[in-house]
Amino acid sequence: MNISLTGRGLELTDTIKDHMRSSIDALKKYNMDIISANAVASSQHKKGKEHFNVEFVLNLPQKHTIVISQNDGDLHAAIDIALERAEKALRRLHDKEVDHHKTGLNEIKSEDVDVKEVAAELEDEIVPVELDLYKPREVEDVLNDLKESGKMFDIFIDNEDKTRVLYKRNDGKFGLY
CATH class of the missing domain: 3.30.505.50 (Sigma 54 modulation/S30EA ribosomal protein, C-terminal domain)
Structure with missing residues (x-):
């Protein structure tokens, strides 16, 4: 996985870089074969206060790109919240692939199933009762x-x-x- 860390309007210190790298490394547990992960941290001044924006861009093979953007007054908090949202998105994709396995027509054809027996098993049995x-x-x-x-x-x-x-x-x- 290629990891790219970028700072816009702020200098990324070693602790921030380590925190971002460890956050991105935590996404490997979903086994989604992440091709590249880009993390962009930017700083903005609004009304005399500094706000931080963290954006994770995750490129997955044969899938759409996942983009997570998070704003917060604290850079570390913005990274953590963006990580939680990225984990949620990857967990959903992973669960969709694992749980929603579709059976192909060739696999269905290979099974020997007697349709008459299955239909007979599914019929409701009616027992007459005298009232x-x-x-x-x-x-x-x-x-x-x-x-x-x-x-x-x-x-x-x-x-x-x-x-x-x-x-x-x-x-x-x-x-x-």
């Missing part, structure tokens, strides 16, 4: 059954051939729909 719903019942009988069973509701047909629901309310009483 006691069809014979008319009295509300009192359903109420007694509901109190004895621990169910929250019961669906039944009353003597007038209407489908009814008897349910237990939150206040302990019963409701009829």
Whole structure:
């Protein structure tokens, strides 16, 4: 990896250069084969205060160039924040390559898969259940059954051939729909 350190409007001291180099070296852990890394530190005076701008330009093979620019009143803080943002960008690219592996058509064709067996496995199995719903019942009988069973509701047909629901309310009483 080629590393280029540049200072615009300020002189880069050895400690700042070492800090920038170690920051860029920390980006190697993502195994993204960084071709070159350019770090540019500049100083600006606005309203009597000095502001620092740090810009990292990372060139990756077969990918876009990553450009991170960070402003701060402290040069070391600007370098650290720019490093965090560069790590985040590289982590996203790395995760996208590792987690989103696409299977090609040739790999799919090489697998022997019986489509009929897979379709049969995916079908939902329907088990018929006989309901006691069809014979008319009295509300009192359903109420007694509901109190004895621990169910929250019961669906039944009353003597007038209407489908009814008897349910237990939150206040302990019963409701009829």
